[in-house]
Amino acid sequence: MDPKQKLNQGALPQLLGYRLRLAQQAVFRDFAASVQGLSPGRVGLLIFIDANPGVTQSRLAEAAERDRSTMVGVLDQLEARSLIERRRGADRRTNGLWLTRAGRTLLARALRAIAGHEQRIAARLSAVERRQLFALLAKISR
């Protein structure tokens, strides 16, 4: 190996999955630098709960494409931070989920930070390009 020289990437740059991963890592880096205290996944859950107050854990798990057992620990954490609350449903096997006041406040703050983050990323594209990218990503998301 020639030391000190950039590595040969072989066929990697031709692979869509690799390009997608690089793009996502770049976006995640900027997200993490922009939004304090919440990962992209956690924000997604808070948005889901905010948009569907009283949703059950199982339905949330299904929407987020995770096992319902996985949700338990995640929701435990959000509840321990007083961002959400569980309330026993009419069907008493279920828990309905709601954002607390603190949860709504934190989500609102996160969404403002995310707006800045999105603008920073979008600034690398024209408005047309941004629309194209969304459309192309939708085409391969099946």
Added chain:
Amino acid sequence: MDPKQKLNQGALPQLLGYRLRLAQQAVFRDFAASVQGLSPGRVGLLIFIDANPGVTQSRLAEAAERDRSTMVGVLDQLEARSLIERRRGADRRTNGLWLTRAGRTLLARALRAIAGHEQRIAARLSAVERRQLFALLAKISR
């Protein structure tokens, strides 16, 4: 919550990171169904080693943007499967990495499977769209 109805996704579909994640999950699903016995990450490492025979662990870690301590276990596994070998370098602090014959054979097989996988994904796009997508992803990958 209205049971049995699709969840409201709130602002999520407007977020680039979310769209990127959905696209990547779709691509990874097809990858996993297409390529037996190797994750996308592992294939990437084999491609790197194949394209840079004798590369050291640290340089590989840098190229793959992981800590060098992270590489140790990963390389242990690949070596245990006899896909790579470590050889003590002239600078005796270093290990040079090479694919074994079995590693080259498995990589070649994986690359054929990946070609099919890429075609299946590309079939959702026109040739122009595919080129556009690559260009747009490159613009946001910084």
Added chain:
DNA sequence: TATTGTTATACTCTATAACTATA
């Protein structure tokens, strides 16, 4: 019988800090 939330457990991927052998 079937479903919901839960627990116990485990696996993957990743990092930090400290060690060793070499330079």
Added chain:
DNA sequence: TATAGTTATAGAGTATAACAATA
């Protein structure tokens, strides 16, 4: 002193299987 590889350890994030409560 600095670097390469290693180890011990830990933390996300995820899953499967089995269980109690409830339907």
